[in-house]
Amino acid sequence: MNRKVSLLLLLLSLTGCGSIGFPGVYKLTIQQGNIVSQEMIDKLKPGMTRAQIQFVLGNPVLADAFDSQRWNYIYTIAYPDQPVIKQELIIVFEDNRLIRFEGDYVPSSAKAATQS
Template structure:
């Protein structure tokens, strides 16, 4: 009886140690939604864009004319999903947007 209890306890203890039983979601970067992008308008200043979008993940240290927002998530060990949006400025004002989101449209 004692051997059965030890074997049962060992089985229960080791069952939580197997790899692949549970994997956490790993989000990284800036969360960007279509609603945020829809608020952007050409001619907005850096501070207006930062108020809507937050601080960009990547800024060029030599020029503040391009801001990159990246977001990736790997849910439960599945494939990594990544979204990107790049904002371009001319003379301190938003001039164009490129990436996975479009103003007034659906994300790709």
């Protein structure tokens, strides 16, 4: 009898190691960083000053300590039970003026040119 109870307790404790999640647990969507819209990207023009870029995009998430001519705008969103989505925009300055930007964003004019 004691052996059956021990076996039953062992089996019940092993069910907690299963891959089935606990029902009813709410998982949050987590957003971090700067939200950058297509409208913001389309406002970026070569020659803009740092203040103008900051007005359009806000403060950068990461200002490179070793390269003051580069600002990073990073946005991540983590939906429950899905891979994390990461978008990055790198602003490059020369003499405190925008010379280019790179990353996951493309101006609307460039999108239109590649589609035609």
